[in-house]
Amino acid sequence: MVRFPYKSLLAAMLLGCSQPPAAPPEAPSQPPSQAPPETPSQAAYRQEVVVPGSPFQGVHGMVVDGKGHLLASNLLGQTVHSVDLRSGAVSTVVGPPLGGADDVTLGPDGSIYWTGYFSGQLMRRTPDGKTHVLAKDLPGLNSLAFRGDGRFYVTQLGRADALWEVDPEGKKPPRKVLDKPGFLNGFEFGKDDRLYGPLLLKGQVIRLNVDTGKMEVVADGFAMPIAVNFDARHEHLYVLDSVRGELVRVRLPKGTKEVVAKLPTGLDNLAVGPDDRVYVSNMPDNDIRVVNPADGSVRPVVEARLSVPSGLAVAPEDPDERLYLADVYALRRVGGRDGKISETTRILSTRLTFPMHVSLSEKHVVLSSGYIGNVQVLDRASGEILRTIPNTNGVQGALELPDGTLLVAEATTGKLVRVENGEPAKTTVLAEGLEGPVGLVGDTEAKEPGVYVTEVRSGRVTRVRLSDGSKSTVAKDLQGPEGIARHPDGGLIVAEVGRKRLVRIDPATGSATEIASGLKIGLPESEGLPPGYIPTGVAVGRSGTIYVSSDVESALYRFVPAR
Numbered sequence: 001m002v003r004f005p006y007k008s009l010l011a012a013m014l015l016g017c018s019q020p021p022a023a024p025p026e027a028p029s030q031p032p033s034q035a036p037p038e039t040p041s042q043a044a045y046r047q048e049v050v051v052p053g054s055p056f057q058g059v060h061g062m063v064v065d066g067k068g069h070l071l072a073s074n075l076l077g078q079t080v081h082s083v084d085l086r087s088g089a090v091s092t093v094v095g096p097p098l099g100g101a102d103d104v105t106l107g108p109d110g111s112i113y114w115t116g117y118f119s120g121q122l123m124r125r126t127p128d129g130k131t132h133v134l135a136k137d138l139p140g141l142n143s144l145a146f147r148g149d150g151r152f153y154v155t156q157l158g159r160a161d162a163l164w165e166v167d168p169e170g171k172k173p174p175r176k177v178l179d180k181p182g183f184l185n186g187f188e189f190g191k192d193d194r195l196y197g198p199l200l201l202k203g204q205v206i207r208l209n210v211d212t213g214k215m216e217v218v219a220d221g222f223a224m225p226i227a228v229n230f231d232a233r234h235e236h237l238y239v240l241d242s243v244r245g246e247l248v249r250v251r252l253p254k255g256t257k258e259v260v261a262k263l264p265t266g267l268d269n270l271a272v273g274p275d276d277r278v279y280v281s282n283m284p285d286n287d288i289r290v291v292n293p294a295d296g297s298v299r300p301v302v303e304a305r306l307s308v309p310s311g312l313a314v315a316p317e318d319p320d321e322r323l324y325l326a327d328v329y330a331l332r333r334v335g336g337r338d339g340k341i342s343e344t345t346r347i348l349s350t351r352l353t354f355p356m357h358v359s360l361s362e363k364h365v366v367l368s369s370g371y372i373g374n375v376q377v378l379d380r381a382s383g384e385i386l387r388t389i390p391n392t393n394g395v396q397g398a399l400e401l402p403d404g405t406l407l408v409a410e411a412t413t414g415k416l417v418r419v420e421n422g423e424p425a426k427t428t429v430l431a432e433g434l435e436g437p438v439g440l441v442g443d444t445e446a447k448e449p450g451v452y453v454t455e456v457r458s459g460r461v462t463r464v465r466l467s468d469g470s471k472s473t474v475a476k477d478l479q480g481p482e483g484i485a486r487h488p489d490g491g492l493i494v495a496e497v498g499r500k501r502l503v504r505i506d507p508a509t510g511s512a513t514e515i516a517s518g519l520k521i522g523l524p525e526s527e528g529l530p531p532g533y534i535p536t537g538v539a540v541g542r543s544g545t546i547y548v549s550s551d552v553e554s555a556l557y558r559f560v561p562a563r
Contacts, residue, residue: 045515045559050323050339050547053555054304055081055090057523057534058329059281059288061103061114061143061186062271070271070279070301072288073101073114076308076328076534076551078526080104080114080125083288085273088301097524098123098131103143103186103269107168108150115141115154118528122154122166134170139528143197143227147189153177153210155184157200165210177210186227186269191234198225198239205239205250219255222248224348229272231293238278238293242267242348247278247291261296263289265349266329283307283329284346286554305341306332309549309556311357311397312483312537313365321541325549325556326355326367328534331378334556336541343383351385352376356535359440361400368398368408370530375408375419389425394530397440399451401466407451409437411530416453416464431469434462436531439484439538441492443507452492452507454481456532461494461505475510478503480522483538483548493546495536497522502538502548502559516559520552 057077064070070083071093078096083089093099093112101114101123112125113134122135122144140159146152152168163178178184182204187197195208196218204220205228223243228250230237237250238260245265249258266284273279278291279301286304291297311326314336321336331352333343345352354371364386365378373392377400378385394412401407404421407430414434420426436457443450449466452474459478462471479498487493492505493515501517525533537549546559 044562045546046562047516048558048560049555050336050558051305051309051334051341051556053550053553054286054306055302055554056286056304057308057551057554058283058286059268059302060283061101061105061269062279062281062288063105064271064273064279065106066274070288071104071106071112072281073099073104075100075102075117076523076526078524080112083302085301090302094123094125094131097526100526102141105144105146107146107152111168113144113152113168115144117141117158118526120159120528124168124170132170134168135164135166135174138164138174143184143186145188145195147193147195147210148191149193151210153187153195155187155197157183157185163195163208163210178208178213178215181206181208181215185225186229186240188229190230196228196230196237198222198228200224200226205237217255218252219250219257221257226267227269229270229278231272232274232276238270238272240267240270240280245349247280247293249293260293261291261298263291263298264346266346284327284344286329304554306554306556308534308551309554310534310537310551311355311359311367312485312539312547312549312556313358313360314539314541314547315360316488316542319542321543321545321547323539323547323556324358324360324365326358326537328354328356328371331355331358331365331367336545336547336558339556345383351388353388357395357397358537359397359399361402364400366398366400366406368395370395370411370532375406377406387423387425389419391427396438396530396532396535397453399440399442401442402444407440409434409440409453411436411438411456411532416451416469429469430466431464431471433471434458435460438482438532438535439494441484441486443486452484454478454484454494456480456482456497459498461492461510463507473510474507475505475512478512482522482532482536485538485540485546487540487546488542488544493538493540495519495521495538495548497536502546515546519548519557520550520555521548523551 061073078100080094102117104114120139140156142157144154164174182199182201203222226242239248247261286307288301308328313324323334325332331345355367357368367376377387393410396411397409406419416431439454461475483495502515503512521536534551539547
């Protein structure tokens, strides 16, 4: 994969935003009695695990509670978790949809505070278990910390760029302290009551007087400093460099730097325990590790193999059925038969931008991201990113037509648009009036070439003719249809998220036959992201095996037809 200018890409990515392990799912049920007689392609399926799940959907901010537990925030999973530092067991403190936390901290009275990046809300859970909204309408809320005297500060990052002082009781309106500091991320206050934090866009760690606004550089030369924390004595700073995968100790007051440990890239946040051990979260790996700064040794606390599995694709000519998985914080190649992850392209250390859908053409891989708001085209052989096309209209599915034109579902506007193969990319509307278009699959070899679209809001599968954009309803009365794929026999396989099931739709009659039910799919939608939220991915191999991603369990499953 090609490398890139980290700071300029991060700015483009963020400013472009407009918007213990779980048990496996229940065994698939038999088709309902009202279903039509089975054809060979509708026979019973055997459900199997391809890649097992994990407790998180990407882990972010953390804080040590001093009682043997670590609180960890889970933005896309919309939860705040507690991790037992002895056993690694994970429990949920705040569940979806309230727990959509990018960062989390503890107040002087034991209250839990967290920031809603997409919702723009600052939340508080008091010791009596009640949840309160302290502030709202602050899109991109990110990091937060208390000063020693109890004053409370939060940052906006990406969807805005600011530092605010907030009343921890929520009785007074927020006060803006600083505008456009340069994306101030995970910060902490020192004993001198100065704010110490990283400026992502400048590669610096700064010290800020929140009363006067005076800012000075403490250390620089980082590729992407993402978070800082003091050691137990508040003498030195630990700094995470996300792009380089380094935990760095900055010795104050001179600012000399020492790399304490080398870690995988994609680091997001850290927390220091009373014994000076440093807990580090990683988005692509969806895990937490602890570093002993005395010797640089690293051990896992919570492990995972996937982060936020969503879109899926498999090449129809591939006998090994190797999957392309849009894992939000990474693009992965996964063996459909053995579950082996053979290749991972990570965010931040490449130009990859939070993929949520994936489709394949003969030469290209097409990715789209409602998280960031763009479509990316990659060379299928080399993995090189060839094009990045901004689209802040709630993009969901995207695919490449035989002539090189891209077709993109705009879930927020309800449009299906064409993006021409040229620079700058010219966009025209093919069809509109769709209600939350999410999944796309081509029907380009038909006499009248078209594309099938799932509409998560209307519960329909619609066919759109490519020649003139005319629409016809293929199936209706579904609940939350998202991922869609073509079976080798021509049937449509659809993840019906609202009913937690997988169905086969006959495109000629629109009849739906249940393949599996009781699936762990469909996180609640989050304010600030398009209809369909994290799409449930579906792909079908040449053997007829169906692959399905689980956003709820961060797992990957297959349904093998009985023989």
